[in-house]
Amino acid sequence: MQDKEWLEELLEMGSRDEKLSPKQKKILEAAVEIFSEKGFAASSTSEIAKRAGVAEGTIFRHYKTKHDLLISIVVPTWTKIITPLLAKSFVKEVFKKNQYNQAEDFLRALLTNRLEFAKKHLPILKILLQEIPFQEELKEQFTSIFTEHIYVQLQKIIEHFQQQGDIIDLPSKTVIRMILTTGIGFILTRLFILPDAQWDDEQEIEHTIQFMLYGLSGKEDS
Amino acid sequence: MQDKEWLEELLEMGSRDEKLSPKQKKILEAAVEIFSEKGFAASSTSEIAKRAGVAEGTIFRHYKTKHDLLISIVVPTWTKIITPLLAKSFVKEVFKKNQYNQAEDFLRALLTNRLEFAKKHLPILKILLQEIPFQEELKEQFTSIFTEHIYVQLQKIIEHFQQQGDIIDLPSKTVIRMILTTGIGFILTRLFILPDAQWDDEQEIEHTIQFMLYGLSGKEDS
Amino acid sequence: MQDKEWLEELLEMGSRDEKLSPKQKKILEAAVEIFSEKGFAASSTSEIAKRAGVAEGTIFRHYKTKHDLLISIVVPTWTKIITPLLAKSFVKEVFKKNQYNQAEDFLRALLTNRLEFAKKHLPILKILLQEIPFQEELKEQFTSIFTEHIYVQLQKIIEHFQQQGDIIDLPSKTVIRMILTTGIGFILTRLFILPDAQWDDEQEIEHTIQFMLYGLSGKEDS
Amino acid sequence: MQDKEWLEELLEMGSRDEKLSPKQKKILEAAVEIFSEKGFAASSTSEIAKRAGVAEGTIFRHYKTKHDLLISIVVPTWTKIITPLLAKSFVKEVFKKNQYNQAEDFLRALLTNRLEFAKKHLPILKILLQEIPFQEELKEQFTSIFTEHIYVQLQKIIEHFQQQGDIIDLPSKTVIRMILTTGIGFILTRLFILPDAQWDDEQEIEHTIQFMLYGLSGKEDS
DNA sequence: AATGAATGAGTATTCATTCAT
DNA sequence: CATGAATGAATACTCATTCAT
Numbered sequence: 051m052q053d054k055e056w057l058e059e060l061l062e063m064g065s066r067d068e069k070l071s072p073k074q075k076k077i078l079e080a081a082v083e084i085f086s087e088k089g090f091a092a093s094s095t096s097e098i099a100k101r102a103g104v105a106e107g108t109i110f111r112h113y114k115t116k117h118d119l120l121i122s123i124v125v126p127t128w129t130k131i132i133t134p135l136l137a138k139s140f141v142k143e144v145f146k147k148n149q150y151n152q153a154e155d156f157l158r159a160l161l162t163n164r165l166e167f168a169k170k171h172l173p174i175l176k177i178l179l180q181e182i183p184f185q186e187e188l189k190e191q192f193t194s195i196f197t198e199h200i201y202v203q204l205q206k207i208i209e210h211f212q213q214q215g216d217i218i219d220l221p222s223k224t225v226i227r228m229i230l231t232t233g234i235g236f237i238l239t240r241l242f243i244l245p246d247a248q249w250d251d252e253q254e255i256e257h258t259i260q261f262m263l264y265g266l267s268g269k270e271d272s
Numbered sequence: 273m274q275d276k277e278w279l280e281e282l283l284e285m286g287s288r289d290e291k292l293s294p295k296q297k298k299i300l301e302a303a304v305e306i307f308s309e310k311g312f313a314a315s316s317t318s319e320i321a322k323r324a325g326v327a328e329g330t331i332f333r334h335y336k337t338k339h340d341l342l343i344s345i346v347v348p349t350w351t352k353i354i355t356p357l358l359a360k361s362f363v364k365e366v367f368k369k370n371q372y373n374q375a376e377d378f379l380r381a382l383l384t385n386r387l388e389f390a391k392k393h394l395p396i397l398k399i400l401l402q403e404i405p406f407q408e409e410l411k412e413q414f415t416s417i418f419t420e421h422i423y424v425q426l427q428k429i430i431e432h433f434q435q436q437g438d439i440i441d442l443p444s445k446t447v448i449r450m451i452l453t454t455g456i457g458f459i460l461t462r463l464f465i466l467p468d469a470q471w472d473d474e475q476e477i478e479h480t481i482q483f484m485l486y487g488l489s490g491k492e493d494s
Numbered sequence: 495m496q497d498k499e500w501l502e503e504l505l506e507m508g509s510r511d512e513k514l515s516p517k518q519k520k521i522l523e524a525a526v527e528i529f530s531e532k533g534f535a536a537s538s539t540s541e542i543a544k545r546a547g548v549a550e551g552t553i554f555r556h557y558k559t560k561h562d563l564l565i566s567i568v569v570p571t572w573t574k575i576i577t578p579l580l581a582k583s584f585v586k587e588v589f590k591k592n593q594y595n596q597a598e599d600f601l602r603a604l605l606t607n608r609l610e611f612a613k614k615h616l617p618i619l620k621i622l623l624q625e626i627p628f629q630e631e632l633k634e635q636f637t638s639i640f641t642e643h644i645y646v647q648l649q650k651i652i653e654h655f656q657q658q659g660d661i662i663d664l665p666s667k668t669v670i671r672m673i674l675t676t677g678i679g680f681i682l683t684r685l686f687i688l689p690d691a692q693w694d695d696e697q698e699i700e701h702t703i704q705f706m707l708y709g710l711s712g713k714e715d716s
Numbered sequence: 717m718q719d720k721e722w723l724e725e726l727l728e729m730g731s732r733d734e735k736l737s738p739k740q741k742k743i744l745e746a747a748v749e750i751f752s753e754k755g756f757a758a759s760s761t762s763e764i765a766k767r768a769g770v771a772e773g774t775i776f777r778h779y780k781t782k783h784d785l786l787i788s789i790v791v792p793t794w795t796k797i798i799t800p801l802l803a804k805s806f807v808k809e810v811f812k813k814n815q816y817n818q819a820e821d822f823l824r825a826l827l828t829n830r831l832e833f834a835k836k837h838l839p840i841l842k843i844l845l846q847e848i849p850f851q852e853e854l855k856e857q858f859t860s861i862f863t864e865h866i867y868v869q870l871q872k873i874i875e876h877f878q879q880q881g882d883i884i885d886l887p888s889k890t891v892i893r894m895i896l897t898t899g900i901g902f903i904l905t906r907l908f909i910l911p912d913a914q915w916d917d918e919q920e921i922e923h924t925i926q927f928m929l930y931g932l933s934g935k936e937d938s
Numbered sequence: 939a940a941t942g943a944a945t946g947a948g949t950a951t952t953c954a955t956t957c958a959t
Numbered sequence: 960c961a962t963g964a965a966t967g968a969a970t971a972c973t974c975a976t977t978c979a980t
Contacts, residue, residue, distance in 0.1 A: 071960090073960090073961080088313075089405075091310075091311055092406070094954085095953075095955085106954090106962085107955085107956080107957085110956080111962095114955095116953095180402065180405070183398070183402070184310060184314065224476065227458070227461055228479075231454060231457030232453060234457070235449075235456070236449070239449055254446065257442055261450050264486050265482075265483040265484065265487025266483065267486060293943080295943080316970065316971085317970080318969085326944080327945045327946055328972085329947095329973080329974085330943080330945070332972060332973075333943065337972080338970095338972090515939085517940080532757075533755070533757055535754075535755055536757035538975085540973085550941085550975090550976090551940070551943095551976085551977080552941070552942095554975080554976060555941095558976095559975075560974095560975060620849070624846065624849070627842070628755050628758065664923055671901075671905055672923075674901075675897065676894070679893075679898070679900070679901050701890050705894050708933060711930060737964080739965080760948080760950085762948085762949080770965080771965065772966090773953085773965070773966055773968095774965055774966070775951095776952075777966095780951095781951080782949095782951090
């Protein structure tokens with residue numbers, strides 16, 4: 051069964067919160083809460099200090115500016131977001147030829163895993179989503195993460211599936227867009243847009259996978 | 273050729289900006305620019321006044337509060353967003369049975385039209401997107417617009433296509449999600465996430481439509 | 495009965511509101527209301543305009559400044575306040591010698607009449623009272639009215655009563671202070687400090703007069 | 717001679733300004749000055765900050781709002797105003813029967829002491845006087861202080877004097893009004909209305925006491 | 939005469955940040 | 960390390976007053 055070993059790699063890797071003093075932890079927690087509740091610009095450091103139970107000055111001992119605090123929260127999240135794609139055995143596994151249902155398994159693993167991840171890190175992801183358009187720094191980080199990791203990894207995988215005939219021969223750029231759009235669209239709808247609707251996650255994931263597979267199979271009722 | 277009349281209805285309806293004094297127009301324009309550049313909370317009324325070329329007090333003669341100004345910008349946009357679905361002949365046309373390629377035409381018309389719309393109203397849509405999570409008022413408006421107009425209209429249409437056998441028999445809720453997610457995902461990627469990439473809009477729209485149609489056809493390579 | 499003629503003189507003299515346009519009247523009424531409710535400094539011209547049902551600009555067509563409006567309200571009141579002392583027959587009458595109970599009648603007439611007056615002009619008097627300490631102009635007007643009219647008239651009368659032996663031989667300055675303090679103190683208590691207590695005005699006036707008369711008689715239990 | 721001990725109790729009790737930082741003290745001093753010069757509403761926090769020699773923000777670190785600052789100034793004054801009536805030995809002493817000139821001594825002590833007090837706290841008393849009509853909070857405090865302390869204490873004393881036959885048998889409510897009106901009237905005239913006149917305080921106090929005593933003796937020249 | 943849009947200085951209050959303790 | 964008093968620039972909003980219509 052070690053042929054499923056790569057699935058395990060999808061799990062969180064080193065989520066080492068490093069050595070943060072308890073006060074520093076409290077500050078980060080409070081900041082995440084408040085930033086995600088009211089948005090970065092509308093949050094005040096004094097409120098964060100109050101909720102963290104520290105003095106106003108303490109925040110600035112650890113983070114030079116409010117903007118610094120935001121970055122400190124958000125940056126370590128990038129790695130976590132793309133964790134599965136960084137797993138050593140991940141790509142290798144996908145490339146084992148002639149596996150039945152390989153594309154399907156891949157999508158299911160990815161979607162399931164990232165949904166769980168998003169559930170766990172909801173507030174930070176909300177902050178990220180909200181602030182990327184306004185913080186040049188984050189925008190650049192996003193671009194480099196996307197092009198250097200997400201895009202190249204997915205491209206390899208997609209092209210592999212295309213060679214296997216699992217996926218239609220569209221430009222990989224387009225295929226990647228479809229997959230990400232559908233996957234992220236599901237997660238966003240599930241967690242941000244209609245979190246209160248009644249969801250059967252397992253079933254909805256299956257529908258979504260089928261939608262992607264059919265959509266990319268390039269064959270219609272003949 | 274009047275069987276394509278409904279397509280024309282997709283075009284903007286009355287976008288009368290009502291009777292705004294020139295100063296008021298300047299204020300709105302400046303506000304839209306600045307809100308979309310820095311976000312609502314990070315925008316200052318003094319900067320808006322400066323860019324609009326009016327005194328700061330003038331803003332508050334027309335809009336009681338900064339929040340009021342935001343609402344005044346954003347609310348009239350709701351109607352414009354759902355304009356096509358409100359068109360009288362729109363649904364009627366879709367329901368004419370036995371039309372070949374009907375679902376495809378529907379998706380193409382919708383996607384093309386809403387992309388054009390989004391291109392024209394980029395900054396306001398950005399504001400809307402950014403502020404819905406933080407402005408209770410906007411959240412409520414979104415919910416009611418979605419459930420009362422978008423969802424019900426699309427549901428009728430989807431069920432019609434399902435009866436015709438064009439679309440697989442999944443819950444209409446799920447089908448609507450796929451279509452919206454894919455369509456909106458395309459528009460967002462095109463205009464917000466990677467606006468600077470090289471896009472062949474026409475072709476990309478065709479790919480997207482094929483993706484949706486195959487994805488919802490329920491048939492795979494046989 | 496013409497020996498009581500002077501009493502009638504105590505009544506309002508020319509309360510000619512001059513020729514004020516209806517809008518002007520509305521403005522004055524609104525200003526009096528609002529100034530007395532919130533104080534001059536805390537009242538805004540825009541609120542006055544709103545309550546008067548006129549445009550903001552209209553106020554400034556009639557009164558150069560907000561301060562001007564205050565003065566226009568308050569100045570004509572000075573004359574009304576000292577009306578009784580200005581009555582031609584008033585002093586003459588008091589000087590008719592050998593009238594029994596003359597001092598008592600004088601005090602009763604004065605007190606009754608000024609209480610009625612104060613009841614009728616409560617809001618304006620409140621404004622006057624509140625603003626004298628802060629408006630140099632009003633302070634000066636008060637001083638000149640007091641020294642030129644109130645003080646001199648009362649002095650004559652008091653000295654007359656002293657010569658008749660009705661009143662003790664204290665400095666008239668002191669006697670005037672006692673009378674005014676007691677009289678005004680009664681009116682203020684009655685109308686401003688404890689307006690909601692149950693008052694039997696007639697009886698309370700009698701007590702007050704007796705208090706002044708005994709107090710100034712210079713005789714104690716012997 | 718400990719029979720005059722209660723007189724000493726009339727003196728200020730604990731006027732501990734608590735532990736105020738020097739900046740806080742400066743702020744309070746400046747605020748008292750400016751509020752009493754121009755009135756609360758017409759005073760600006762920026763002017764207070766300037767005169768106190770602190771940054772404007774510093775005011776709001778110590779007092780949440782401008783209104784808060786007013787209250788912080790004015791509230792501790794209530795206790796000081798009624799200090800003599802709170803003195804333990806005060807009432808006891810008054811009640812020692814058969815003392816010659818007891819009522820007279822009482823009035824003299826009260827008047828002298830409160831005049832000194834008013835001289836020392838002129839500006840705060842001016843603020844209090846001016847703002848009671850506009851600050852609901854102060855109005856309520858005044859009412860409760862008056863009914864719970866001033867009125868009840870004076871009533872006991874007045875009724876005691878009435879039983880001794882020192883004072884006429886009018887309703888105590890009325891007697892209290894006469895005494896307060898005359899006393900406060902004297903202090904106001906002395907300090908607020910004609911502060912620049914030439915006053916022989918000792919003599920004027922004696923006249924005022926005689927006026928009250930005669931006025932309340934209920935006996936006239938027979 | 940009357941309007942009300944426009945002004946810009948002024949308002950109370952908040953903010954991120956500094957620094958002496 | 961941590962505090963919290965202090966800062967002063969910035970904020971949203973109000974105001975008395977002007978002026979073209």
